[in-house]
Every structure is written in structure tokens, then in C-alpha cells.
């Protein structure tokens with residue numbers, strides 16, 4: 402029996418070595434690996450997928466929409482919210498005449514919001530906003546265009562989240578096109594990640 406036990410122990414050690422090498426790589430990765438929303442599909446992700454064209458830099462790094470945290474009191478200024486205030490991602494703020502690809506939603510439905518964190522960060526919270534009734538999809542997003550109360554606000558407890566994080570919410574009664582803003586506040590930096598998703602309630 403001891404002869405049989407020895408090889409598994411060696412294998413465990415080898416795996417541990419691989420694991421620690423992996424951790425070294427992760428901590429050495431640039432702060433440029435962050436996250437984006439896959440549900441509803443964000444503008445940045447539609448750009449990466451090619452469903453939205455002429456997106457500029459964001460098509461290569463939909464996870465990098467990182468701006469100052471503290472929204473809505475602070476954070477990116479009105480008209481630059483969808484790009485997180487990052488100038489090189491300004492295509493995300495352009496309304497495109499209300500023609501961005503949109504996710505179909507239904508009033509009152511239970512909906513699952515999902516973030517994909519390419520490298521997770523210790524998290525203060527995730528919060529989600531939707532535009533007010535009568536929102537004009539041909540205008541850049543401003544704070545005044547959003548319902549003041551978030552659809553849902555989930556604490557991250559300052560912990561590292563898994564790579565995929567989902568949150569449930571019951572959607573309000575809405576008609577036509579709207580914009581959903583997802584904000585991921587990081588606990589141990591001054592930053593947050595911003596994702597705008599076009600949706601259509603029909």
C-alpha cells in the first residue's frame with residue numbers, strides 16, 4: 402500500500418507547483434484585465450463580437466472600461482459614462498441614432514445580470530441602472546436620464562469574486578428601447594468598471 406500511495410503524493414506536489422506558477426502569472430498580469438457584462442450583452446461585447454462595427458479600440462479589450470468609482474455621486478461625467486470617461490473608448494458613448502444591437506426584454510420578467518471578470522478584483526459592489534420612461538436613445542447617457550434607484554445593488558463584501566458573477570432582478574414595466582448601466586466598484590483601487598447595454602422591451 403505505501404508503494405501505491407507514493408506516486409499520488411508526487412503528482413499532488415507537481416500540481417501545486419503548477420498552481421503557484423499560475424498565481425504568479427495572474428498577479429503579474431497588467432491591471433488591464435478586468436470585466437464586462439455578458440447579460441445583457443454590453444456595447445463593448447457587441448463590438449468585440451463584431452455585431453457592432455467601427456468601434457475603435459474597445460473591440461480588442463471589452464473588459465477595460467475602467468473609470469473613477471463612486472457613481473452616481475462621482476465617476477465619469479455625463480455623456481462619457483458608457484466609456485467610463487476613457488477617451489479612447491468614446492465610441493461607446495455615441496448613440497448611433499439609437500441603432501446599437503439590443504437585447505430583447507419583457508416588462509416584469511425575472512432577469513439574470515452576468516459579469517465576466519477576466520481577472521477578478523476585490524469588490525465593493527455591483528449596481529445596475531435603467532433609463533427613465535421616455536428616454537431618447539439618440540442622446541448620450543446622462544445621470545438625469547437614469548431612474549434614481551438602481552434595479553439591484555449587490556455587495557461584494559470586499560472579497561475576490563469568481564470569474565463569472567450573476568445577479569437576479571425583476572425588471573420594471575418599460576416600453577421600447579432603453580439603456581442598462583452596470584457598475585462594478587472595486588474595493589482596493591479608486592476605480593470602477595462601466596458597461597452600457599442596449600435593451601428593447603418592444
Ligand SMILES: [Cu+2]
Nearest residue numbers: 432433434435
Ligand atoms: Cu483589472
